[in-house]
Amino acid sequence: MSVFFQFFKDKLPSQINNEDIIVFNQKYILTKQLSSSYQNQMVNAIKLYFGIILTKKINIAKIHRPKREKTLPNVLSKEEIKAILNSHINLKHRAMLSLIYACGLRRSELLSLKPSAIDSKRGVLLIKLAKGKKDRIAPLSEKLLVLLREYYKLYTPKTWLFEGQEPNTPYSEKSLQSVLKQALIKARINKPVTLHWLRHSYATHLLESGTDLRYIQELLGHRSSKTTEIYTHVSTKSLQNIKSPFDDL
Template sequence: MKIQVFPLAFEGRRRIGIKPLGYDRAFPGMMKQIKGSRWTPDVHCWHIPYETEAYDQLKRLFGEGQVWPVAERPVKEQKKAENQDKEQGPLQYRDELIRLEERLRLQRYSYNTVKTYKNFFAQFLAFFPDQHPEKLEKKDIMKFLLESSKDKKWSEATQNQAVNAIKFYFEKVLGQERTYYEFRPRRSQKLPGVFSEEEVLRLFGAISNLKHKAILMLIYSAGLRIGESTQLRKQDVDINRKMVFIKAGKGKKDRYSVLSDKLISLLQRYFTVYTPEYWLFEGQDGGKYSTRSIQQIFRKAVDKAGVNPYSTVHTLRHSFATHLLERGTDLRYIQELLGHSSSETTQIYTHITQKARQKLCSPLDF
């Protein structure tokens, strides 16, 4: 989580003002960890004492690389913004982009969803630079989607995200009637890849670093999404109950999942060695661990273990569900542990269980 800091005068005293760059549900709780922190509605920001001790605690909590003076903008972020501007071109109707963002934040959409919708809607606006979006019709949306998906080689999922962003603007921002978009792409029915139980053991055996092993083992043990693992706080792990609490997972749903005895033993050693303060897994600079770092850990372990090179971190989650199903766990419990809204999503694991397929035989053998 990136934050901006700036000097602030409050009640005749110098303070350090703090604002997050983007929404993060954990921000208020983290600020409360800092001694002397206050939220003031009048200035619409959190602030802390203008002292070295408080500022050092702030950097430890969020990570030194995540704390930016208000006038500072990292070169990497600046280049990224410039590239996006080049791709999107001049936007005559930027106010509509702001309206979209405000509505998304009002409805408490996640930071990643806000960023994704803004990106696609900005491309949509740039595609029709001389037309107000309120005047655009279905045929215009169709033209944008067809040309963009062809030129940029969008996948089915990417095209659906673009449709969702545009649909949100017309229905939620402009208040138009809900519309069925018949030009949504048909999603391919791909079966998720899974590891065998032996491959999972080989994967974990290839990791020597205690923190790295704890991260990947937790993802498999509890069936977590990679983003959920980075959002875990130290307090979310309940060793006595052998449970982990996932707060506001996908779809803003809270849930509990299970911890294995083997993982609990590993986590206890991890707590002793690394002593995390707020986040369960902290980066080198003190902020929460990044998804990119987890992906790199996983890739190195896959290469060293010699398991499926096309697997991803999400393969551990698929393997968690498949292995539970193979050992007789009821599908309804697996649905709850994974946080699926619909049982149809969980049903896909019935198609990939190796042990179930091995019991089947062709009618030719009857």
């Protein structure tokens, strides 16, 4: 709101009307090509200030609200994923990256795991209080369980499944980012890959292997099926069956 009041520094807040807000939107927000999320946050802040603090009615409907950009998730091929996961000799580093991809985990979910989260008898991973304060489970393949058993025997984690250098402290986000960065260098992948790309790749590869979207939604912990449906736009399985008219020339 400080930017808004600086724009109208020659006016008292009580003097600002709906036409002034439209001018601010056009001459400041739209001219500077600020992001849609910033624009929406500013409109909401203006509405809150004038509606509650000044108890002055402002017709927000007349202010342009931009549509959010519809960006597609970034996805890696299975070959690229394999190269990343096999790049580390360090067993802990390989186990962390493998678990993120194999269970579609968010970074925070991985770092919050405790050793008890692994149920080897049932072959599942219990993800407690994930985003939205919801628990969920993800299947653990025998191949992944073998890797995790090797890791557990070597590192014997106590409080957290993946602990930092200090005893009983979780592995840090910064260190985990560094683990991925090193893997990309070793795998010779020159893309701006983030840890979330592994989660996107997991969902897309599940879809391409024929897994129902409803199951993928549960595995990822999405509230809405619309969030999960975005992966249908990045899956190449159906596209590969389309014959280009170029081939008939």
